[in-house]
Amino acid sequence: MENYDIYVEDRIEDETINIQFKDRDTIEIFLNKGSSFGSKHTTTLLAIESLKFLFQKDGQIVNSLDLGSGSGILSILIKKLGGRFVDSCEIDEFAKMESIKNFKSNINKDLDLPSFVEAPLLKIKQYNLIVANISGRFLPDNFPRISKIIKPNGYLIISGFNLNKEEKYVKLLKDLNCLMIHKFIKKPWISIIFKK
Ligand SMILES: C[S@@+](CC[C@H](N)C(=O)[O-])C[C@H]1O[C@@H](n2cnc3c(N)ncnc32)[C@H](O)[C@@H]1O
Numbered sequence: 001m002e003n004y005d006i007y008v009e010d011r012i013e014d015e016t017i018n019i020q021f022k023d024r025d026t027i028e029i030f031l032n033k034g035s036s037f038g039s040k041h042t043t044t045l046l047a048i049e050s051l052k053f054l055f056q057k058d059g060q061i062v063n064s065l066d067l068g069s070g071s072g073i074l075s076i077l078i079k080k081l082g083g084r085f086v087d088s089c090e091i092d093e094f095a096k097m098e099s100i101k102n103f104k105s106n107i108n109k110d111l112d113l114p115s116f117v118e119a120p121l122l123k124i125k126q127y128n129l130i131v132a133n134i135s136g137r138f139l140p141d142n143f144p145r146i147s148k149i150i151k152p153n154g155y156l157i158i159s160g161f162n163l164n165k166e167e168k169y170v171k172l173l174k175d176l177n178c179l180m181i182h183k184f185i186k187k188p189w190i191s192i193i194f195k196k
Helices: 042-057 073-081 091-106 139-150 165-176
Strands: 008-011 015-021 027-031 034-036 062-068 085-089 128-131 150-162 177-185 189-195
Touching: 027 073, 027 091, 034 091, 042 073, 042 128, 042 150, 042 177, 042 189, 062 073, 073 085, 073 091, 073 128, 128 139, 139 150, 139 165, 150 165, 165 177, 165 189
Parallel strands: 062 085, 062 128, 128 150
Antiparallel strands: 008 034, 015 027, 150 189, 177 189
């Protein structure tokens, strides 16, 4: 379950990320200056596109897991898109602190803040949606565990890998009853949405 890749994306100033839609107001996400990953990298932007697509298709996503929250950007977006309960998970303590700071800067009521969870892949709690933007072997090595904690009819969004892995990942997840429903590509990166 460990992943030893180093994820850093320096933000030397506070930043506001504007997420635009055809048919609704822009969502703004404020990120405090810091160095956790998760603002303008293509893998993040593709995960954002996948979340936009999914919430437009199915606005009733009750509980979600942001696996590898980094700056917390995807957890915050899920909340702003209407996701009711969001669990976030992060192995890097420093990034976890930055996520919490960013949650507080974006979401007013304490009760509505995403909650941090430890080792969700070893637990039995299931989710309507899991989003994971993590590179390297982490995703394929953990597909069996990840698929187990997706509720029936729930969704998985993955990002953080190159197009040449698409066929392999689609096959591995198909064998775990998760079928690709959509993908977003910006070469050489891809993000894929699956439904269980
Ligand atoms: C590429 S960043 C993604 C950050 C953000 N979610 C985004 O989409 O921009 C991956 C994050 O996952 C974290 N991570 C890596 N392996 C992990 C694991 N096994 N469990 C939880 N977090 C992990 C890293 O520390 C890093 O912050």
